[in-house]
Amino acid sequence: MPWINQDMCAGCGICVDYCPTGAIRQEKNGKAQIDNDKCIRCGKCHSICPKEAVRHDSEKIPELVKQNVEQAKLLLKHYDTPKEQQQFIDRIIRHYKMQGKVADHTVEKLNSLINTLPV
16 A cells, blocks of 8 residues: 655645546645545556655555554553463464465465456
């Protein structure tokens, strides 16, 4: 999912004008913002931005991992004993493993879909 690095955005509006779905708008501060519900992930904003402010979501992986761990730490406070805490951590690990499997299977299906596209 693309996102705008607000520190890099010059507020030129080129991406706003270039977006084919109107998913990018300029906020009151002049900076661009992407509406992920409207974004079709065409990548045009990546190629048009002169400041390279449109970023890829893979850059956010470390931040997202940190948020997930911090959330788990907060939830751990609801469990009184080390055994309950361990059981919770085991459940949360299973949850993230399941999400990984869903992602892997989705990628497989999408790769299969590529083979069905007309040439």
